[in-house]
Structures are given as C-alpha cells and as structure tokens.
Amino acid sequence: MNETQKKILKSAITLFSTVGFFDTSMKDIANNAKIAVGTIYLYYKSKEELLGGIYKYSSAIVLKRIKLKLKKVSDPLEMLRIIVTESIDLSLKNLDVFMILFVDHKKMAIKNENNSTFNNINEYIKLGKSILIKGKEDGIFDFPDHENFxxxxxxxxSSIILRAVLTPSKLTNKQIKEETLNLFENTIIKGIRCNK
Amino acid sequence: MNETQKKILKSAITLFSTVGFFDTSMKDIANNAKIAVGTIYLYYKSKEELLGGIYKYSSAIVLKRIKLKLKKVSDPLEMLRIIVTESIDLSLKNLDVFMILFVDHKKMAIKNENNSTFNNINEYIKLGKSILIKGKEDGIFDFPDHENFxxxxxxxxSSIILRAVLTPSKLTNKQIKEETLNLFENTIIKGIRCNK
Amino acid sequence: MNETQKKILKSAITLFSTVGFFDTSMKDIANNAKIAVGTIYLYYKSKEELLGGIYKYSSAIVLKRIKLKLKKVSDPLEMLRIIVTESIDLSLKNLDVFMILFVDHKKMAIKNENNSTFNNINEYIKLGKSILIKGKEDGIFDFPDHENFxxxxxxxxSSIILRAVLTPSKLTNKQIKEETLNLFENTIIKGIRCNK
Amino acid sequence: MNETQKKILKSAITLFSTVGFFDTSMKDIANNAKIAVGTIYLYYKSKEELLGGIYKYSSAIVLKRIKLKLKKVSDPLEMLRIIVTESIDLSLKNLDVFMILFVDHKKMAIKNENNSTFNNINEYIKLGKSILIKGKEDGIFDFPDHENFxxxxxxxxSSIILRAVLTPSKLTNKQIKEETLNLFENTIIKGIRCNK
DNA sequence: CATGAATGAGGCTTCATTCAT
DNA sequence: CATGAATGAAGCCTCATTCAT
Incomplete structure (x- = not known):
C-alpha cells in the first residue's frame, strides 16, 4: 500500500466516522487528502468499495494486535480481559476506526457475513466466542449457552464507550477505559465467574 | 394524528429500517404509502423532520408502555427485569422500530441530547439509570458507580437481539426473547445482585 | 404525449442530428428545450433510452405516412417510386430526423433488430422488400434474388441526399429531390424494369 | 512508421470499429496494444488526431491498391467494376477498416472535405466520379448528370455489405461478395449501360 | 387537504491528457 | 522513447423540495 492509498484511507476514515458515509462526498475525501478525485478511483472502484477497503484495513490492524496480545496467555479469564481491554484501548486511540468498526456498520457486517470485507471482523467475533467457550469448558466461566453472548x-x-466519548465530560481516555473495564469486571465477569 | 399521517409514518419506518435513511427517497415513502410526494410535506417540513417524527412517535409508544408496566412494581430488581423484558418484547414485535430506535441512530441521539426529538429516548434512559441507582441505594444491587451502566x-x-434477528436461524421470537433474558439474568444480573 | 415530452424530443432530435449523440449533453438538451435536466428523466430513464424514444417516434411518423401513401396504389413499380419519393421528401423536410434515422444509426439498428425500438424501421424495410418481391413475381421487375437489395x-x-445536403450548393430541396429521383429512375429502376 | 505506432493504429482501428469511437478510451487502446497510455501521445497529439491518423492510414492503403488495379485497364465499364469489386473485397477482408471508412464517418468526411485527413477518401470519390464521366463521354454509360451518383x-x-456482415447468416465472405457484385451488375450497371 | 410534474443543485464516476521518472 | 500515476473538468443521473391545479 503506497502513500497515496494511505492518504485516501486516512481521509476517508476521518470523514466517514465524523460526518458519516452518506454526508461525505468523494470530493470531500479528495480535498481532505489533498489529491484529485480521480485518484481515489485508481485505488477503489467505487465509494462503496472504499468503505469496504476501510473495513478490511482497520479490522486487520485490530485483529492483528489482539491476536498478538493473546499469544502470551492461555487462561480464558485473562484472555477475555485482554480482548476487551485491547478493543477498548484501540477504540479510544482510534475513535475514527472505532466508530466505523464497532458502531456504524454492525447491521451491514452481519448481513454480509460471507463477504470477504468482513472476514477480519468475523474472525474477531469467533475469537471472542471461542474464549468464552473454552472458559466454560475449563470450568472457569459459568453461563447459559448462547450463540451471541x-x-x-x-x-x-461499545455502548458505554460511545456515550462516554460523545457526552461532553472531563474524563480522560485513561479514566474512561479504567472505569469501563472496572464496570465490566464487576458486572459481567463477576456474574460468570465460577466460585471456588 | 390522522390516517394519512399514520400511513406516512408506517411507510417511512418500514423503509428507513430496511433500506436505510439515505437509500430511501421521499418518493419511495410516498409510493409505499400510496399517497403523493407533496402530501408528506403537508405533515413534515423535511425528510430530516420526518425522521424526527418517527423517533418521537416510536419512542413515545415504547416509553408509555414501559412506564405502564413499571407502575405495578417497586422492587428495583423486578423493575430492571421488566424494563429489559419489555424492551426486548417490543423490539421483537416491531423490528422496524427497534432497528431505528435502538440500532441505527444511537450516535445521533447522543449528539442531539437537547433536541426535543429525543426527549422520550432520553427519558427512557434516565428511567433505566434511576432503577439501577435505586437498586444500589436499597442494597439490592452492587456495582461500581458508572454514568453509563x-x-x-x-x-x-440489543446487540444480541440484532444478531439473532439478522442471522438466519430457526429460532422463534419467543425463543430469542427467552434465551436473551436468561443470558441477561445469569450474567449481568447475577453479577450485580447482592448475596444476602 | 404531452407538450413537455414533445419539447424534449424536438430538442434532442435537433442536437443529436447536428452535434451528435455523444457530443450532446443532457444539460444541452434541457437548455435547448427550456426545461430542467431532471425533467427529461421523468420521461426517459436514460440518455440511451431518449435516443430510443427518438427512433420510435420518428420512425412511427415516417412509416405511418408512407403506408398511407401506399394505400392508394398496388402497382409495384409505382409503389417503389412512392416509397423512395416519400422517404426522400420526408428526409429533406426533416433533416434532423433523416440524419438520425437513415444515417447515424444504421449499424445499431441492425444489431438490435429484435429490440422494439427498431420495430418501425424494420417494418419499413420489410415493406420495401415486399414491394420488390411482388414486382418480381408480377413480372414487372427482373433482378437477382438478394436479401438486401x-x-x-x-x-x-440516402448517400446522395446526404452529400447534397452537406455540400454547400445552391440547390433547393425541390431540386435535390427531383434530381435524385431522376437519377434513381434512370439507373436502378431502368436496370430492373422488364422490357415488354 | 515503427512497430509501436502500428500497434497503436491496429488496436485503435479494432476498438473504434467494434466498440465505437466514443466508447473506446485511450486506456482501452493502450491496454489492447500492450503499451502505456502515455505512449500514444508520443505519436498522436489527441484522440481526435489518432482517429485522423486511422483515416489517413487506412484510406491510403485502399486508394493505393485500387489505383494499382486500375492501372491495367482503361475501359470505363471494367474500371467501374474494378473499383466496386476491389472496395468490397478490401472491406470484407478488413471489416474494421470498412466500418470506419465506409460506414461510421460518412458525415464527418463530407463536413471536413478540406481537411487533409480526408484527402485520400476524397481522391477515391473523385476517381469514381471520373470513371463514370468518362464512361458517359465514351458513350458506354447513359445516365442523367448528377454530382453524387x-x-x-x-x-x-456498402449498405448491402453492412447488412450482410451484421446479420447472422451462413454466407461466406466470398458468397457475400459475389452476390453483391451480381446484384450490382444486374441493377445499376444494367441500368446505365448503353445498348448497342 | 391532496396531487405529481417540474426544478436544479450536487453527487458519483469517467477519461483525455500531462509529466516526473 | 516509454511508462503509468495523477489530474480535474465534465457528464449522467438522483432526489429533496416546490407549487399550480
């Protein structure tokens, strides 16, 4: 991926996440990236495909980083903490990507599950599911079987982060992250952990 | 609200929730409602305002029904169960409204918190928050203070329902509802209930 | 067909025939017709279809008039004279239509023979063929069988008319017509008439 | 003319004649010729001029060959047969060139009669005209004077060939040629030959 | 109230042409 | 000579909105 393509992606991610896909024109993206409109079409066949490119690109980064972090551990509880912690961390560091990946196109991703665009996102979800299942099998978690837990x-x-981020508040990203994780720990994790 | 206006709302809700706001034209809405385009403008100043109308209308119904159900109880735990149960129930019975109210415009609703369009939604959230707080004060719930719990x-x-609804499966709405509630009960509720 | 649609057709015929299909923009057509661009699309789904509309419309007029003139006669020789005379006459009176119908899209018409757009043109050609065949059967004409005579x-x-019309000369339309018919009479017709 | 330029011409002729001038992009031509777009501009200043180059090139070949064939004879009747026979023969052997030279740009050629691009075509027509005139002067042909005979x-x-070529049929090129010439002989030539 | 033809700004996309390598 | 990424003007078409009936 060369510099021009990176500029396009960066510009599109910024605009799509703030202004929205439909309210962002190809010209806006070009201007913001300081290139000509036609140039975008050298890399993406259509606006739709540019969006797809963003998905692939962003989700690849997220997935790669989370997989890396997970390599070091094997305890399901720790793994669950990591996948959530890292997701929140990445989201807060790249709000643009977060908005697009975890907020905007949930619906779309599900509807197009077989589309290669969403391969990474789907793998991310599978990864999460497998952690939960393993935790249950290992007797660490206890919860009713559910496909979509x-x-x-x-x-x-993500709903908590979204509100935290959009509501005007004095909280730093670090605080947001810590509070969210603390809440997660003391509600869901507490609820599914097996008592010893 | 006369019959014509109801036809407009019904048509717009259907189309916005399935095709999406931007991919639905005013003409589509008019055709679907079997009226003329111009007629819509007798009731709503713009497409934007029509969307606002949908919010107000749908959320009013949801809020009204939930308030009614809550009148009969005062135990926070029971209240929490009711607000979630009813929300899921209404969502599954009116998927169109669910898609718009709980999925599509999360972002928008927060950004326009002071806009009267979202009064009902905001009141709904306040209601939920107050139940949680009361539960904590009453010593029934235990969880870290968090504005956005x-x-x-x-x-x-809503994420669970969304996947369940969009993923092709043989589950009935009743099953979806029961499984989701069961999961909620045995994870979050279990996690925040005080053991006595 | 209402006034607006007529204006569109008229404007498009003029521009297509003089400037050419590709060098005429939809905006040109709209400006020339003194309407808005969008209006064209109320009547024709695309530029392509507008061209098709012109074909249908123009060829219908030509075909109708020629059929009318042919009703009065049954002698193949006279019929052949009429179909050529009338075609030339109509062409000279409506050069725009002539350019489009008999010059520009010969190729296209053949390639799309089954397309309803060219129904009238194809019927016109069939008519011509049948006159020639009848003349031969009646022993009035003599020529080798040929599908495309x-x-x-x-x-x-049409080649003669085209040159006459485009070459700067002082000939009137009447003269062009008469000279062309005279030439036709004394070359082709003379060549195929049976001497008795 | 080097190999590269020939590749450009060949590619452009193919595409212009099948897809059409306007529906062929410079990139298409370059791809088809397996060269870079920029290279075309080393030989032709513009797309327009490339088309001009095709005219000049193709018509030069046609004209040269016909002149050669005509050298051997002086009888106007034979010469007329030769110019038509050879034109048909060349057309069928190079349908691409035929489409461009004899079908597509009739109109253009006339309008730009003084443009050097059309020198050869115009010389070709002059040649034909002079044959007809000489035949008349020699008392071999008889027909009314007409500039555009x-x-x-x-x-x-060309109209016959065009239909024969585009209509799906089982005729070989040889058959098409012979039938067309036979028809020409027994209609127009028969009509203008002086009986002795 | 209701209609739907008309409007025209604006979006997506193509493509002839340039120019640094 | 040759390349092909980059340019940006211009075209087709959509659609929210208006208004005369």
Whole structure:
C-alpha cells in the first residue's frame, strides 16, 4: 500500500466516522487528502468499495494486535480481559476506526457475513466466542449457552464507550477505559465467574 | 394524528429500517404509502423532520408502555427485569422500530441530547439509570458507580437481539426473547445482585 | 404525449442530428428545450433510452405516412417510386430526423433488430422488400434474388441526399429531390424494369 | 512508421470499429496494444488526431491498391467494376477498416472535405466520379448528370455489405461478395449501360 | 387537504491528457 | 522513447423540495 492509498484511507476514515458515509462526498475525501478525485478511483472502484477497503484495513490492524496480545496467555479469564481491554484501548486511540468498526456498520457486517470485507471482523467475533467457550469448558466461566453472548459483551462495552466519548465530560481516555473495564469486571465477569 | 399521517409514518419506518435513511427517497415513502410526494410535506417540513417524527412517535409508544408496566412494581430488581423484558418484547414485535430506535441512530441521539426529538429516548434512559441507582441505594444491587451502566445494558441485549434477528436461524421470537433474558439474568444480573 | 415530452424530443432530435449523440449533453438538451435536466428523466430513464424514444417516434411518423401513401396504389413499380419519393421528401423536410434515422444509426439498428425500438424501421424495410418481391413475381421487375437489395436502394438515395445536403450548393430541396429521383429512375429502376 | 505506432493504429482501428469511437478510451487502446497510455501521445497529439491518423492510414492503403488495379485497364465499364469489386473485397477482408471508412464517418468526411485527413477518401470519390464521366463521354454509360451518383453507388454496395456482415447468416465472405457484385451488375450497371 | 410534474443543485464516476521518472 | 500515476473538468443521473391545479 503506497502513500497515496494511505492518504485516501486516512481521509476517508476521518470523514466517514465524523460526518458519516452518506454526508461525505468523494470530493470531500479528495480535498481532505489533498489529491484529485480521480485518484481515489485508481485505488477503489467505487465509494462503496472504499468503505469496504476501510473495513478490511482497520479490522486487520485490530485483529492483528489482539491476536498478538493473546499469544502470551492461555487462561480464558485473562484472555477475555485482554480482548476487551485491547478493543477498548484501540477504540479510544482510534475513535475514527472505532466508530466505523464497532458502531456504524454492525447491521451491514452481519448481513454480509460471507463477504470477504468482513472476514477480519468475523474472525474477531469467533475469537471472542471461542474464549468464552473454552472458559466454560475449563470450568472457569459459568453461563447459559448462547450463540451471541460475545456480541452482547461487545455491545456492552461499545455502548458505554460511545456515550462516554460523545457526552461532553472531563474524563480522560485513561479514566474512561479504567472505569469501563472496572464496570465490566464487576458486572459481567463477576456474574460468570465460577466460585471456588 | 390522522390516517394519512399514520400511513406516512408506517411507510417511512418500514423503509428507513430496511433500506436505510439515505437509500430511501421521499418518493419511495410516498409510493409505499400510496399517497403523493407533496402530501408528506403537508405533515413534515423535511425528510430530516420526518425522521424526527418517527423517533418521537416510536419512542413515545415504547416509553408509555414501559412506564405502564413499571407502575405495578417497586422492587428495583423486578423493575430492571421488566424494563429489559419489555424492551426486548417490543423490539421483537416491531423490528422496524427497534432497528431505528435502538440500532441505527444511537450516535445521533447522543449528539442531539437537547433536541426535543429525543426527549422520550432520553427519558427512557434516565428511567433505566434511576432503577439501577435505586437498586444500589436499597442494597439490592452492587456495582461500581458508572454514568453509563444502563447504556451498557442496552447495548448488551440489543446487540444480541440484532444478531439473532439478522442471522438466519430457526429460532422463534419467543425463543430469542427467552434465551436473551436468561443470558441477561445469569450474567449481568447475577453479577450485580447482592448475596444476602 | 404531452407538450413537455414533445419539447424534449424536438430538442434532442435537433442536437443529436447536428452535434451528435455523444457530443450532446443532457444539460444541452434541457437548455435547448427550456426545461430542467431532471425533467427529461421523468420521461426517459436514460440518455440511451431518449435516443430510443427518438427512433420510435420518428420512425412511427415516417412509416405511418408512407403506408398511407401506399394505400392508394398496388402497382409495384409505382409503389417503389412512392416509397423512395416519400422517404426522400420526408428526409429533406426533416433533416434532423433523416440524419438520425437513415444515417447515424444504421449499424445499431441492425444489431438490435429484435429490440422494439427498431420495430418501425424494420417494418419499413420489410415493406420495401415486399414491394420488390411482388414486382418480381408480377413480372414487372427482373433482378437477382438478394436479401438486401432494398437496403442497397436505401443506401443509394440516402448517400446522395446526404452529400447534397452537406455540400454547400445552391440547390433547393425541390431540386435535390427531383434530381435524385431522376437519377434513381434512370439507373436502378431502368436496370430492373422488364422490357415488354 | 515503427512497430509501436502500428500497434497503436491496429488496436485503435479494432476498438473504434467494434466498440465505437466514443466508447473506446485511450486506456482501452493502450491496454489492447500492450503499451502505456502515455505512449500514444508520443505519436498522436489527441484522440481526435489518432482517429485522423486511422483515416489517413487506412484510406491510403485502399486508394493505393485500387489505383494499382486500375492501372491495367482503361475501359470505363471494367474500371467501374474494378473499383466496386476491389472496395468490397478490401472491406470484407478488413471489416474494421470498412466500418470506419465506409460506414461510421460518412458525415464527418463530407463536413471536413478540406481537411487533409480526408484527402485520400476524397481522391477515391473523385476517381469514381471520373470513371463514370468518362464512361458517359465514351458513350458506354447513359445516365442523367448528377454530382453524387458515385456516392450513391458507394451507398448501394456498402449498405448491402453492412447488412450482410451484421446479420447472422451462413454466407461466406466470398458468397457475400459475389452476390453483391451480381446484384450490382444486374441493377445499376444494367441500368446505365448503353445498348448497342 | 391532496396531487405529481417540474426544478436544479450536487453527487458519483469517467477519461483525455500531462509529466516526473 | 516509454511508462503509468495523477489530474480535474465534465457528464449522467438522483432526489429533496416546490407549487399550480
């Protein structure tokens, strides 16, 4: 991926996440990236495909980093903490990507599950699910079988982050992260941990 | 609200929730409602305002019904169960409204918190928050103070419902509802209930 | 067909025939017709379809008038004279239509023979062919069987008219018509008439 | 003319004649010729001029060959047969060139008669005209004086060839050629030959 | 109240042409 | 000579909105 393409992606991510996909024109993206409109079409066949490119690119980064962090551990509880912690961390550090990846196109991602655009996102979800299952098998977690429990967890923390980020407040990102994780620990994790 | 206006709202809700706000044209709405385009403008000044109308209308129904159900009880735990149960129930019975109210415009609702359009939604959230606080004060719940805990709960169940609804499966709405509530009960509620 | 649609057709015929299909923009057509661009799309789904509309409309007029003139006669020789005379006459009176119908899109018409757009043109050609065949059967004409003889005749007079019209000269339309018919009479017709 | 330039011409002729001038992009031509877009501009200042180059190039070949064939004879009747026979023969052997030279740009050629691009085509027509005139002067042909008789003849055979070529049929090129010439012989030539 | 033809700004996309390598 | 990434003007088309009936 060369510099021009990176500029396009960066510009599009910024605008899509703040102004929205439909209210961002290709010209806006070009201007913001300081290139010509036509140039975008050298890299992406359409606005739709540019959005797809953003998905692939962003989700690849997120997935890669989370997989890396998970390598070091094998305890499901620790793994669950890591996948949530890292997701929140990445989201707060790249709010643009967060908005697009975890907020805007939930619906779309599900509807197009077989589309390669969402491969990484789907792998991310599978990863989450497998952690939960392993935790249950290992007798560390206890919760009713449910296909979409991990999606619920994603909805939980992302909704909290979204409000925290959009509501004017004096909290720093670090505080937001810590408070959210603390809440997660003392509600969901507490609820599913097996008592010893 | 006369019949014509109801037809407009019904048509717009259907289309916005399935096709999306931007991909639905005013003409589509008019055709679907079997009226003329111009007629819509007798009731709503703009497409934007029509969307606002949908919010107000839908959220009023949801809020009214939930308030009614809550009147009969005062135990915070029971109240929490009711607000979630009813929300899920209404969502599954009116998927169109659910998509718009709980999925599509999360972002928008927060950004326009002072806009009267979102009065009902905001009141709904306040209601949820107050239940949680009361539960804590009454010593029934135990969890770290967090401004957006209830938003997290909304994100939790709505993400689960969304996936359940969009993923092709053989589950009935009743099953979806029961499984989701069961999961909620055995994770979050279990996690915050005080053992005595 | 209402006034607006007529204005659109008229404007498009003029511009397509003089400037050419590709060098005429939809905005040009709208300006020339003194309407808004969008209005064109109320009547024609695309520029392509507008061209199709012109074909249908123009060829319908030509075909109708020629059929009318042919009703009064049954002698193949006279019929052949009439179909050529009338075609030339109409062409000279409506050069725009002539350019489009008999010059510009010969290629296209053949390639899309089954497309309803060219129904009238194809019927016109069939009519011409049937006259030639009847003349031969009646022993009035004598020529080698050939599927495309009538097309050859069309090419003959239309090429002559085209040059006459485009070359700067002092000839009136009446003169052009008479000279062309005279030439046709004394070359092709003379060549195929049976001497008795 | 080097190899690169020939590749450009060949590619452009193919594409212009099949897809059309406007629907062929410079990139298409470059891709088809397996060169870079920029290279075309080393040989032709613009797309327009490339088209001009095609005219000049193709018509030069046609004209040269026909002149060569005509050298051997002086009888106007034979010469007329040769110019038509050779034109048809070349057309069928190079349908691409035929489409461009004899079908597509009739209109353009006339309008730009003074443009050097069309020198060869115009010389070709002059040649045809002079044959007809000489035949008349020699008492071999008899027909009314007409500036554009030869254009009519061109329209005659080219229209027949065009239909024959585009209509799906089982005729070989040889058959098409023979049938067309036979028809020409027994209609126009028969019509203008002086009986002795 | 209701209609739907008309409007025209603005968006997405193409493509002839340039120019630094 | 050759390349092909970059340019940006211009075209087709959509659609929210208006207004005369």
């Amino acid at each position: 991990f999606s619920g967890i994603m909805g939980f923390w | 209830f938003s997290g709960i909304m994100g939790f169940w | 009538f097309s050859g005749i069309m090419g003959f007079w | 030869f254009s009519g003849i061109m329209g005659f055979w």
